[in-house]
Amino acid sequence: MPVTDFKTPEKYTYLNGHGSYHESEAIKGALPVGANSPQKPPYGLYAEKLSGTAFTAPRHENLQTWLYRVLPSASHSPFEPFMDYSSEQLQSVLNHIPNQFRWDPFDTDASVDWVRGIKHLAGAGDPTAKRGLGIYLFAAGRDMDSNTAMYSSDGEMLIVAQQGVLDIQTEIGKLLIRPNEIVIIPRGIKYRVTLPEGPVRGYILELYQGHFVLPELGPIGSNCLANPRDFQVPCASFDMDTNTTWSIVNKYNGQLFIAKQNHTPFDVVAWHGRCKSFEHRDQFQDDDHVVRGLRRTAADFCIYQDYPYKYDLGRFSVIGSTSFDHPDPSIYTVLTGPSDHPGTAVADFVVFPPRWLVQEDTFRPPWYHRNTMSEFMGLVSGDYDAKSGAGFRPGGASLHNVMAAHGPDTGTFEKASNMELKPQKIGVGSMAFMFESSLMLGVTEWGLNTCQKVQGSYNKDSWLDLQPQFKPPV
Numbered sequence: 001m002p003v004t005d006f007k008t009p010e011k012y013t014y015l016n017g018h019g020s021y022h023e024s025e026a027i028k029g030a031l032p033v034g035a036n037s038p039q040k041p042p043y044g045l046y047a048e049k050l051s052g053t054a055f056t057a058p059r060h061e062n063l064q065t066w067l068y069r070v071l072p073s074a075s076h077s078p079f080e081p082f083m084d085y086s087s088e089q090l091q092s093v094l095n096h097i098p099n100q101f102r103w104d105p106f107d108t109d110a111s112v113d114w115v116r117g118i119k120h121l122a123g124a125g126d127p128t129a130k131r132g133l134g135i136y137l138f139a140a141g142r143d144m145d146s147n148t149a150m151y152s153s154d155g156e157m158l159i160v161a162q163q164g165v166l167d168i169q170t171e172i173g174k175l176l177i178r179p180n181e182i183v184i185i186p187r188g189i190k191y192r193v194t195l196p197e198g199p200v201r202g203y204i205l206e207l208y209q210g211h212f213v214l215p216e217l218g219p220i221g222s223n224c225l226a227n228p229r230d231f232q233v234p235c236a237s238f239d240m241d242t243n244t245t246w247s248i249v250n251k252y253n254g255q256l257f258i259a260k261q262n263h264t265p266f267d268v269v270a271w272h273g274r275c276k277s278f279e280h281r282d283q284f285q286d287d288d289h290v291v292r293g294l295r296r297t298a299a300d301f302c303i304y305q306d307y308p309y310k311y312d313l314g315r316f317s318v319i320g321s322t323s324f325d326h327p328d329p330s331i332y333t334v335l336t337g338p339s340d341h342p343g344t345a346v347a348d349f350v351v352f353p354p355r356w357l358v359q360e361d362t363f364r365p366p367w368y369h370r371n372t373m374s375e376f377m378g379l380v381s382g383d384y385d386a387k388s389g390a391g392f393r394p395g396g397a398s399l400h401n402v403m404a405a406h407g408p409d410t411g412t413f414e415k416a417s418n419m420e421l422k423p424q425k426i427g428v429g430s431m432a433f434m435f436e437s438s439l440m441l442g443v444t445e446w447g448l449n450t451c452q453k454v455q456g457s458y459n460k461d462s463w464l465d466l467q468p469q470f471k472p473p474v
């Protein structure tokens with residue numbers, strides 16, 4: 001049984017499925033039939049195209065959404081710097097430090113809204129080159145300013161709700177996101193966040209390059225992990241408002257800009273968008289990944305989606321070892337942001353849901369390890385099985401960067417090496433997650449000092465008490 005089974009309030013309607021072409025009309029007949037840009041679209045709507053890939057991207061990769069709206073997005077005043085936030089907040093110098101890091105739960109802040117409540121914690125690469133990723137924390141206690149919408153030109157955001165409820169109105173439709181759910185907002189999509197149940201907190205992974213896709217299943221076969229039908233895309237829903245002044249906030253190379261317009265950005269009456277199924281690996285002819293003269297990349301194996309969508313992590317169908325040994329955490333990948341190299345992600349989004357452990361003669365927690373990938377972890381709820389103490393807590397985080405040695409703490413080691421190996425359900429009521437990246441992550445000044453959450457005694461509390469267990473034969 002899925003762990004959560006959220007009810008959908010009537011206000012929200014979704015289309016189900018990742019990897020499908022979707023279309024949606026808030027008024028019947030608002031989508032033109034057969035054409036994208038007729039001389040006069042139905043009901044006097046403007047046709048507007050949002051491109052998720054280059055116009056010339058290969059057909060199997062090409063992404064776009066056609067919007068039919070009351071006024072086109074271009075109808076706004078020039079953008080100006082948005083002075084009402086700290087320029088350090090979203091783009092700051094990255095410090096590359098080899099240490100293991102752990103943070104106490106980040107503060108909630110009831111005085112700020114979504115726009116002002118996003119803090120840059122770590123990252124790699126550069127949005128201007130469309131390379132790399134950013135990791136942010138959010139904490140907000142009030143609705144976004146009235147008549148204000150936001151969008152990011154920098155990348156596609158995967159938002160993990162940890163505390164509180166996010167009501168997100170987007171150009172495509174409305175989404176309700178509760179703790180244990182995630183939402184993906186593609187580059188360029190305008191949205192507005194209100195808080196129906198008070199303060200919120202959570203984590204954001206922004207992919208400066210490409211799009212989140214479902215991972216390959218390989219020998220697992222055609223089901224399990226995150227099943228495509230459990231991803232939900234909002235149905236078209238629009239407001240009629242061409243008399244009020246709206247502010248549009250744009251995250252552009254980590255800086256915020258603001259423009260005004262005299263109409264709501266949430267005026268899309270109908271849309272259709274593309275989602276294409278993937279090319280299969282056995283079409284490859286050689287190691288050089290050249291098929292019919294086209295160079296292929298990891299991205300070509302994937303299913304893309306270019307509109308906002310949500311997913312309940314409780315629906316993740318976990319695969320694990322039923323014999324012995326601890327498998328790699330890649331079996332818990334929900335979505336991946338591929339690089340140009342097959343199997344090596346800019347960032348994977350990995351979860352550790354409640355699951356049974358049954359392996360015999362096995363040290364069941366994660367092994368001690370050093371990883372060429374960097375591992376940023378957060379906790380939505382409960383406990384994480386690799387850490388016995390109270391150090392890794394919901395709303396907190398840890399970072400084990402490229403080759404930073406880590407693994408179970410002393411308490412977990414003692415317990416797991418001596419326990420009777422009965423079938424054991426772990427993580428009940430818990431959801432830990434990992435943003436795992438092939439890139440070396442730098443930490444911002446906010447993450448190192450300003451937030452005041454770094455645990456100075458993380459190494460000592462976790463690993464310095466480990467004792468040699470070596471007993472050579474006499």
Ligand SMILES: O=C(O)Cc1cc(O)ccc1O
Pocket residue numbers: 327328329365366367369375386406407434
């Ligand atoms: O370090 C961690 O806790 C994350 C993790 C979990 C796991 O089961 C295997 C490897 C790994 O990095």
Ligand SMILES: [Fe+2]
Pocket residue numbers: 366369371375400406
């Ligand atoms: Fe790890």
